[in-house]
Amino acid sequence: MFNLDELETDPGLRIPINKICCIDKQNEEINKICCTDKQKEEVRRAYLLKGPCQPKDHNFPFTLFGDKKRRFTPEWYKESPSWMEYSVAKDCIFCLNCYLFKTDYGDQAGGEVFVSKGFNNWKDKAKVKKHVGDHSRLTFRGHDESVESENQGNFMELLKFLSNHNDDVKKVVLENAPKNHQMTAPNIQRELTSVCAHLTTKKIIAKIVRAKQPFPLLVDESHDVAVKEQMVIVFRYVDKIGCVIERFIGIVHVKNISAKSLKIAIDAFFVKHGLSLTSYEARL
Numbered sequence: 001m002f003n004l005d006e007l008e009t010d011p012g013l014r015i016p017i018n019k020i021c022c023i024d025k026q027n028e029e030i031n032k033i034c035c036t037d038k039q040k041e042e043v044r045r046a047y048l049l050k051g052p053c054q055p056k057d058h059n060f061p062f063t064l065f066g067d068k069k070r071r072f073t074p075e076w077y078k079e080s081p082s083w084m085e086y087s088v089a090k091d092c093i094f095c096l097n098c099y100l101f102k103t104d105y106g107d108q109a110g111g112e113v114f115v116s117k118g119f120n121n122w123k124d125k126a127k128v129k130k131h132v133g134d135h136s137r138l139t140f141r142g143h144d145e146s147v148e149s150e151n152q153g154n155f156m157e158l159l160k161f162l163s164n165h166n167d168d169v170k171k172v173v174l175e176n177a178p179k180n181h182q183m184t185a186p187n188i189q190r191e192l193t194s195v196c197a198h199l200t201t202k203k204i205i206a207k208i209v210r211a212k213q214p215f216p217l218l219v220d221e222s223h224d225v226a227v228k229e230q231m232v233i234v235f236r237y238v239d240k241i242g243c244v245i246e247r248f249i250g251i252v253h254v255k256n257i258s259a260k261s262l263k264i265a266i267d268a269f270f271v272k273h274g275l276s277l278t279s280y281e282a283r284l
Contacts, residue, residue: 007046009053011094012087012118017043037166044100052085052096061091063122070122080128092118095131101161155189197250204247205273208237218246219266221257229254231265 008014020035020043035043054077062069072093077084083097095114102115113119114131121127163170170176177183183192208215218234233249254265 007043007050009050010087010089011053011085011096011099012090012092014099016116017100040165047096047100052081052083053087054081054084055086055088058086058088063091063120065123068123072120072122076125076128084128087118090118090120092120093128094118155193156184159184201249201273204235204249205275207239208235209275217266219262221254221262229257231257231262233266233269 017040020040054074056074056077060071060073062071072086072091076093083095085094085096086092087094093114098115113127119127159173163173173183215235215237218236220232220234222230222232231252231254233252234246235249236244236246239245250269252265252269254261
């Protein structure tokens with residue numbers, strides 16, 4: 001028996017996901033048992049849907065640093081809105097991403113501070129910025145993807161994460177995969193991510209089609225490092241429980257950024273995915 005609604009909100013009071021237990025009630029006896037990998041993923045998904053714990057109306061207490069009093073301010077949320085959390089119980093900030101996805105609480109990326117202990121050195125904001133840098137420094141492919149490398153790139157790091165959290169995956173990847181069938185070559189990495197992107201887009205569009213209601217289409221343009229014009233496409237829709245959802249759908253290269261060129265690209269994109277041109281409201 002497992003109740004996601006009872007998950008601890010305050011990051012300073014949470015139990016590590018690997019130690020979360022479920023209640024097993026048999027013959028009127030209540031026992032605590034370790035959660036399965038599937039249940040742990042449900043916990044992660046629940047926390048992701050809730051988003052980071054970011055109280056704003058709390059009376060944040062002052063701490064004396066030398067001869068100056070300092071305290072946390074909600075303005076910090078604006079710089080790291082997706083991961084920063086504040087614990088009212090401990091007067092510290094934590095990292096939601098590290099709590100959900102780090103396999104241990106080692107020193108890497110300040111994991112122990114931002115997960116188990118909490119950070120409250122309000123005069124040293126540089127450490128927070130360093131933590132942000134540690135989150136974003138990994139490229140898709142690492143310069144050195146060897147086993148000894150400390151920065152193997154996002155693909156290999158995500159593959160290691162999946163293997164550490166899913167026994168079925170762990171049995172067939174990395175050191176457990178045949179030497180001639182590692183599935184980590186550059187061209188295979190690109191193929192796998194393309195397939196993932198296609199399936200994800202397909203699933204998002206299927207939800208929108210099932211809803212049978214008009215939806216806004218958000219479009220923006222920019223150019224890449226090669227100075228080629230491209231168009232970003234985002235769908236916004238309301239799910240079955242009334243929540244407004246925004247989903248990044250993809251990037252389309254265009255000849256120029258004129259309204260006509262963008263319209264042609266949008267039409268082609270809708271035809272490709274079998275969407276009706278009468279079902280959206282464009283917002284450029």
